[in-house]
Amino acid sequence: MNNAQAILKNPFINKGTAFSLAERQQLNLIGALPTAVQTIEEQAKQAYGQFQSKEQPLEKRIFLMNLFNTNRTLFYYLMGQHIVEFMPIVYDPVVAESIEQYNELFMQSQEAAFISIDDPDNVEASLKNAASGRDIRLVVVTDAEGILGMGDWGVNGVDIAIGKLMVYTAAAGVDPAQVLPVSIDAGTNNQKLLDDPLYLGNRHQRIYGKRYYELIDKFVAAVEKLFPESLLHFEDFGRSNAANILEKYQDKILTFNDDIQGTGIVVLAGVLGALNISHEKITDQKFLTFGAGTAGVGIAQQLMDELMRQGLSAAEARQHFYLVDKQGLLFEDTPDLTPGQKLFARSRSEFAASETLTDLAAAVKAVQPTVMIGTSTQPGAFTEAIIKEMAAHAKRPVIFPLSNPTRLAEAKAEDLIKWTAGRALVATGIPAADVEYNGVVYQIGQANNALMYPGVGFGAIAAAGKVINGETLSAASHALGGIVDATLPGAAVLPPVAKIQEFSQTIAEVVAQSIIEQGLSKEHLTDAKAAVAKAKWVPKY
Ligand SMILES: NC(=O)c1ccc[n+]([C@@H]2O[C@H](COP(=O)([O-])OP(=O)(O)OC[C@H]3O[C@@H](n4cnc5c(N)ncnc54)[C@H](O)[C@@H]3O)[C@@H](O)[C@H]2O)c1
Ligand SMILES: O=C(O)C[C@H](O)C(=O)O
Numbered sequence: 001m002n003n004a005q006a007i008l009k010n011p012f013i014n015k016g017t018a019f020s021l022a023e024r025q026q027l028n029l030i031g032a033l034p035t036a037v038q039t040i041e042e043q044a045k046q047a048y049g050q051f052q053s054k055e056q057p058l059e060k061r062i063f064l065m066n067l068f069n070t071n072r073t074l075f076y077y078l079m080g081q082h083i084v085e086f087m088p089i090v091y092d093p094v095v096a097e098s099i100e101q102y103n104e105l106f107m108q109s110q111e112a113a114f115i116s117i118d119d120p121d122n123v124e125a126s127l128k129n130a131a132s133g134r135d136i137r138l139v140v141v142t143d144a145e146g147i148l149g150m151g152d153w154g155v156n157g158v159d160i161a162i163g164k165l166m167v168y169t170a171a172a173g174v175d176p177a178q179v180l181p182v183s184i185d186a187g188t189n190n191q192k193l194l195d196d197p198l199y200l201g202n203r204h205q206r207i208y209g210k211r212y213y214e215l216i217d218k219f220v221a222a223v224e225k226l227f228p229e230s231l232l233h234f235e236d237f238g239r240s241n242a243a244n245i246l247e248k249y250q251d252k253i254l255t256f257n258d259d260i261q262g263t264g265i266v267v268l269a270g271v272l273g274a275l276n277i278s279h280e281k282i283t284d285q286k287f288l289t290f291g292a293g294t295a296g297v298g299i300a301q302q303l304m305d306e307l308m309r310q311g312l313s314a315a316e317a318r319q320h321f322y323l324v325d326k327q328g329l330l331f332e333d334t335p336d337l338t339p340g341q342k343l344f345a346r347s348r349s350e351f352a353a354s355e356t357l358t359d360l361a362a363a364v365k366a367v368q369p370t371v372m373i374g375t376s377t378q379p380g381a382f383t384e385a386i387i388k389e390m391a392a393h394a395k396r397p398v399i400f401p402l403s404n405p406t407r408l409a410e411a412k413a414e415d416l417i418k419w420t421a422g423r424a425l426v427a428t429g430i431p432a433a434d435v436e437y438n439g440v441v442y443q444i445g446q447a448n449n450a451l452m453y454p455g456v457g458f459g460a461i462a463a464a465g466k467v468i469n470g471e472t473l474s475a476a477s478h479a480l481g482g483i484v485d486a487t488l489p490g491a492a493v494l495p496p497v498a499k500i501q502e503f504s505q506t507i508a509e510v511v512a513q514s515i516i517e518q519g520l521s522k523e524h525l526t527d528a529k530a531a532v533a534k535a536k537w538v539p540k541y
């Protein structure tokens with residue numbers, strides 16, 4: 001016999017007041033709900049009214065999470081109707097507030113798995129318990145050492161995995177019953193959390209090195225064993241681990257790192273969009289990346305890959321990149337370069353006074369970049385003087401201040417348009433309002449990996465991919481071309497989030513096609529579109 005309360009408390013099957021009379025009879029729900037039977041449309045209207053009654057973004061998020069915890073179909077039905085309004089609430093930037101207040105706000109675990117470095121023998125059991133028999137096809141895992149640009153947030157960081165997964169389903173149609181958010185709790189170096197009596201994670205410093213990598217190995221092996229058809233998405237790992245982990249597993253299992261690769265392909269798509277507006281060639285650009293960490297190096301790698309696809313040798317392509325980090329412009333002899341930075345380090349002999357290039361202003365003056373990307377976590381680093389200097393040597397300077405959340409952005413879109421008298425081609429990490437300047441309305445693209453990863457991940461799952469390789473990532477970057485009308489004054493360099501469901505579908509099909517064509521599908525698939533259509537989940541009862 002069915003237990004009414006168990007059904008009503010299971011968000012994957014609960015329909016609330018939309019259970020029909022026949023269902024109520026069959027499932028022993030008679031009397032466990034008010035008598036009226038509502039349609040999903042009526043439920044959505046009522047829920048949206050409640051959403052609108054909340055004033056603060058965090059209150060709106062808490063309301064939406066309650067709905068998510070109660071009835072996942074209704075949640076995604078509503079999110080599908082209001083995707084532009086809900087994205088910044090369930091995802092970046094408001095997810096940042098919920099991470100900072102995770103302990104205070106904690107109500108329930110939202111079906112996440114919590115892996116503890118102090119309990120390595122229970123890695124498999126933890127995943128199994130959290131999945132509770134569900135057929136998992138998508139795992140988003142974070143160890144939260146580098147949450148957005150906010151640093152180490154320990155177990156609180158699980159909310160980024162939950163938020164990323166919400167976007168996967170809303171944008172691309174991944175079945176929400178087939179996803180698993182995972183927190184790897186390797187400790188935290190965030191003293192505020194360690195001192196907080198309410199902190200819910202392991203109360204010790206972060207563990208690095210052998211013990212850490214053994215845990216990651218164990219985790220990856222358990223995911224492969226329990227969920228062999230799944231895609232493993234890594235998110236917000238620290239600079240010293242993210243690239244190592246990707247390097248180790250990318251040829252062996254279906255995996256990708258969103259901060260390295262997702263960001264790389266959205267920036268490439270944005271640069272291609274910008275060049276479509278300016279009618280310039282990518283091989284004529286000089287790229288300066290400010291903040292050469294996980295994202296900054298990933299972006300440079302993806303752009304370099306594109307230059308090589310256009311026929312340049314590796315040595316020629318590398319000449320187009322200038323990486324600036326805390327030390328200033330990175331040279332071959334700069335101390336403490338990461339392996340990724342080393343690839344792009346310049347030779348001192350290229351510059352007359354290389355020892356003076358120790359900050360962004362000096363580097364911009366010496367390099368005269370045509371494309372400048374910010375992934376530095378340094379708010380306001382793209383100053384008026386620096387932007388004016390850049391714009392003095394570039395007809396249509398391409399400027400993407402990408403650090404998240406909002407308070408960390410290197411510049412505001414509005415300022416960049418003003419300082420360059422409308423010449424800058426701008427994209428930001430979080431949503432930005434249109435900018436009106438001299439009678440033209442400039443639309444600001446959002447260069448956030450959320451534009452790409454839902455389509456990439458969903459396409460890879462639908463095609464039963466063995467791996468996600470460079471060929472597939474490149475195909476995904478190019479899939480956004482042609483959506484924006486580049487001839488309109490003030491056109492954006494990337495398509496608007498309002499169209500994310502449409503273009504995520506296109507990306508998914510392109511990705512599935514690439515996997516099938518390369519013989520990288522685990523199944524004998526031939527039709528990418530059919531495979532994507534078959535895998536797609538839609539929120540309806
Ligand atoms: N828009 C997007 O899609 C997107 C994607 C990924 C990351 N990001 C943002 O990019 C930022 C960096 O993320 P990450 O994962 O690469 O972090 P990270 O820690 O790996 O890299 C940050 C880099 O910035 C450097 N840095 C710090 N202070 C600096 C300074 N004063 N001058 C120059 N460089 C400095 C650090 O040394 C490090 O190399 C974050 O704010 C993150 O939110 C945005
Ligand atoms: O989470 C985001 O908004 C994008 C990106 O993954 C980041 O770390 O900033």
Ligand SMILES: [Mn+2]
Nearest residue numbers: 148235236259
């Ligand atoms: Mn991230």
